[in-house]
Amino acid sequence: MSVGLDNLKHVVVLMMENRSFDHMLGALHAEDSHIEGLTGQETNLDTTNEPAKVQPQAAFQGQLDPDPDHHFPAVHKQLFFGTPGPPAVPSMQGFVQSYWDQQHDVAHSRKIMYYFAPDKLPVLHTLARNYALFNGWFSSIPGPTVCNRAFAHYGTSFGKVSLDIFYLMEPYKSIYERLLAAGRTTKLYYFDPSSSTQEVVNLLKNQPEIFGTYEQFLEDCKRGLLPDYCFVEPNYSDHPGEGGGELLASDQYPDHDVQEGEVFIAAVYNAIRQNPDLWKSTALLITYDEHGGIYDHVPPPGCIPDGFHADLADTGGVPFAFDRLGVRVPAILISPWIAKATVVPGTEDPVKGRIFEHASIPNTITQHFIGNYDNRSPREKAAQTFLDLLTDQMRPESDCPSFEFD
Amino acid sequence: MSQPPVVRVPKPARSSYQPHRVLAKNVLLQSQVKHFREMEKRLPPEHQSGIDSEKIETEGEAADYIRRVTQKLRQAGGRAQ
Numbered sequence: 261m262s263v264g265l266d267n268l269k270h271v272v273v274l275m276m277e278n279r280s281f282d283h284m285l286g287a288l289h290a291e292d293s294h295i296e297g298l299t300g301q302e303t304n305l306d307t308t309n310e311p312a313k314v315q316p317q318a319a320f321q322g323q324l325d326p327d328p329d330h331h332f333p334a335v336h337k338q339l340f341f342g343t344p345g346p347p348a349v350p351s352m353q354g355f356v357q358s359y360w361d362q363q364h365d366v367a368h369s370r371k372i373m374y375y376f377a378p379d380k381l382p383v384l385h386t387l388a389r390n391y392a393l394f395n396g397w398f399s400s401i402p403g404p405t406v407c408n409r410a411f412a413h414y415g416t417s418f419g420k421v422s423l424d425i426f427y428l429m430e431p432y433k434s435i436y437e438r439l440l441a442a443g444r445t446t447k448l449y450y451f452d453p454s455s456s457t458q459e460v461v462n463l464l465k466n467q468p469e470i471f472g473t474y475e476q477f478l479e480d481c482k483r484g485l486l487p488d489y490c491f492v493e494p495n496y497s498d499h500p501g502e503g504g505g506e507l508l509a510s511d512q513y514p515d516h517d518v519q520e521g522e523v524f525i526a527a528v529y530n531a532i533r534q535n536p537d538l539w540k541s542t543a544l545l546i547t548y549d550e551h552g553g554i555y556d557h558v559p560p561p562g563c564i565p566d567g568f569h570a571d572l573a574d575t576g577g578v579p580f581a582f583d584r585l586g587v588r589v590p591a592i593l594i595s596p597w598i599a600k601a602t603v604v605p606g607t608e609d610p611v612k613g614r615i616f617e618h619a620s621i622p623n624t625i626t627q628h629f630i631g632n633y634d635n636r637s638p639r640e641k642a643a644q645t646f647l648d649l650l651t652d653q654m655r656p657e658s659d660c661p662s663f664e665f666d
Numbered sequence: 667m668s669q670p671p672v673v674r675v676p677k678p679a680r681s682s683y684q685p686h687r688v689l690a691k692n693v694l695l696q697s698q699v700k701h702f703r704e705m706e707k708r709l710p711p712e713h714q715s716g717i718d719s720e721k722i723e724t725e726g727e728a729a730d731y732i733r734r735v736t737q738k739l740r741q742a743g744g745r746a747q
Contacts, residue, residue, distance in 0.1 A: 471740075
């Protein structure tokens with residue numbers, strides 16, 4: 261066990277919404293070739309058979325309207341356009357065609373290839389440059405939010421690939437219930453009651469005691485009261501604050517302002533960073549639930565089947581046995597015990613590459629805080645864990661960036 | 667001791683705030699409202715919001731509905747049936 265792991269008392273996961281790896285971080289390949297981002301030559305054909313090239317022209321807001329389709333059938337087209345479909349390797353050639361389906365506007369459909377220039381995302385890019393960036397972290401399902409977030413909470417989506425309500429099935433329990441039963445502490449912090457949680461059906465109903473608000477998260481960081489494991493949800497809507505004022509959605513879901521998400525990520529990081537005891541004993545994972553229909557160039561790999569088969573009504577008639585992953589998303593692990601500019605190789609490295617997905621979260625937390633625990637999905641048991649990235653060497657204060665707000 | 671590098675974080679434009687954005691533009695928020703509606707149906711009548719969620723048209727209205735049901739769910743102490 262590394263000294264960093266030996267010192268670890270808390271793990272915090274912040275899960276944002278609907279942005280692909282290349283869209284947010286693809287530009288970083290130009291400054292570090294180990295980062296599996298964009299060369300600038302990647303294309304998709306549009307519906308006039310003209311190549312639509314990736315462009316560093318992504319905007320904070322007003323560009324991806326309508327919200328790009330990311331239900332299973334649309335993602336299937338994004339992945340497999342021009343192929344016979346699975347088991348063929350995904351072509352990653354259907355993103356523009358899929359976005360065209362929504363408005364039949366060729367010029368607009370090409371914007372699905374846009375990515376952020378480095379100066380646009382100072383927070384995410386600073387964190388990616390300074391801590392551990394995963395080249396191979398994939399969403400768990402080629403589909404939308406709810407089923408993907410389920411893999412982070414339960415290690416499975418119980419056979420669902422949609423936004424529909426789902427219910428837990430024995431013997432699987434949420435990571436929160438497992439931790440409480442083992443005498444550990446845990447919290448799911450939602451932003452505020454107006455934003456609340458995506459886990460209303462299975463957790464808010466039954467487990468109101470596990471919930472807190474973002475304000476409480478900040479207070480718990482300040483007072484050193486953070487639980488062993490916590491999950492932070494961003495603000496999902498523009499709405500008035502409890503005490504007045506205007507609260508912007510910070511989830512980065514299109515067409516919410518990406519810059520407000522940057523502010524939120526920085527504030528979560530700062531809350532941990534500014535408490536010296538917490539900083540040296542906490543690992544913060546920042547990731548995104550899924551790609552939101554936005555282009556990424558890396559074909560998602562196969563995975564261990566989950567023991568379920570999706571309803572064909574939800575997949576557009578495509579058989580799906582939860583045996584392949586969804587589109588790649590940003591993921592960064594942050595701790596002063598992580599070597600600066602660590603890049604964790606993914607599918608581009610057939611020898612050292614490691615593949616992560618959201619089931620990696622409950623697997624990592626269970627192994628670290630509970631130990632042996634058998635009643636978990638096959639996907640979770642097979643998922644890679646990530647705390648081995650903590651080293652024996654704690655970086656000095658002067659080597660770890662902090663954020664200040666304009 | 668040298669100071670840590672400080673990165674400035676710009677704030678978004680004020681015009682980004684759009685609580686009147688049409689709910690139909692955000693399938694996640696629509697699904698969240700649907701989930702809350704299903705949960706609310708299972709609460710005792712005294713803990714229900716009285717809001718017809720089918721009539722919610724904007725993001726701000728959705729947030730107000732979610733706030734009320736979240737508070738009711740917590741008041742009910744997880745006693746949804």
